[in-house]
Amino acid sequence: MAKESxxxxxxxxxxxxxxxxxxxxxxxxxxxxxxxxxNPHRVVHGGVVYTLADTGxxxxxxxxxxxxxxxxxxxxxxxxxxxxxAGRLVCESRVLHRGRRVIxxxxxxxxxxxxxxxxxxxxxxxxxxxxxxxNGR
Numbered sequence: 382m383a384k385e386s387x388x389x390x391x392x393x394x395x396x397x398x399x400x401x402x403x404x405x406x407x408x409x410x411x412x413x414x415x416x417x418x419x420n421p422h423r424v425v426h427g428g429v430v431y432t433l434a435d436t437g438x439x440x441x442x443x444x445x446x447x448x449x450x451x452x453x454x455x456x457x458x459x460x461x462x463x464x465x466x467a468g469r470l471v472c473e474s475r476v477l478h479r480g481r482r483v484i485x486x487x488x489x490x491x492x493x494x495x496x497x498x499x500x501x502x503x504x505x506x507x508x509x510x511x512x513x514x515x516n517g518r
Contacts, residue, residue: 392432393436396412396418396429396432397412397413397415397417397418398410398411398412398432398433398436398470399411399412400436400437400440403440403441403443403444404444405444405445406441406444406445406475406476406479407441407444407473407474407475407476408437408438408440408441408444408473408474409437409471409472409473409474410433410436410437410440410471410472410474411469411470411471411472412429412433412469412470412472413468413469414465414466414467414468414469414470419466423466424464424465424466425464425465425466425470425497427459427461429470430459430461430465430470430472430490430497430498431457431459431500433470433472433488433490434457434459434472434474434488434490434498434500434502435454435457435502437472437473437474437488438454438457438474438486438488438500438502438504439452439454439504440474441474441475441476441486442476442484442486442504442506444476445476445479445484446506448509449508449509450506450507450508450509451506451507451508451509451510451511452484452504452505452506452507453504453505453507454502454503454504454505455483455502455503455504455505456502456503457500457501457502457503458500458501458502459498459499459500460498460499460500461497461498462496462497462498462499463492463495463496463497463498464497465492465497468492468493469492469493470490470491470492470497471490471491471492472488472489472490472491473488473489473491474486474487474488475487475488480506481506482505482506482507483503483504483505483506484503484504484506485501485502485503486501486502486503486504487499487500487501487502488500488502
């Protein structure tokens with residue numbers, strides 16, 4: 382049985398995106414580009430794209446975790462391919478490998494039909510101490 386994701390909160394609400402789909406080892410996040418997402422060069426700030434990939438990967442990881450497990454980002458690399466000035470960003474994330482303690486994922490961020498960024502990430506899997514298991518490490 383997969384672990385349930387938490388509802389939108391905190392940073393996700395601040396940035397203003399939604400996790401619109403979640404399946405076994407997969408998620409989709411979407412964001413409508415607004416003025417607040419742009420950098421001084423009038424393109425979407427790289428941190429917005431990174432946030433979509435990180436959260437999308439986290440949602441995909443949660444879909445393959447057991448109820449007693451939790452996760453944390455170990456590493457995430459983003460390659461920015463094309464600038465985005467307007468429209469909708471869609472980030473699709475997929476689990477590539479689920480090990481006992483590490484999960485490897487990839488994300489694609491698109492602006493319409495155009496590939497804006499690719500990301501590769503690794504997440505740690507550990508006992509969820511908030512559910513009474515593990516020692517918090």
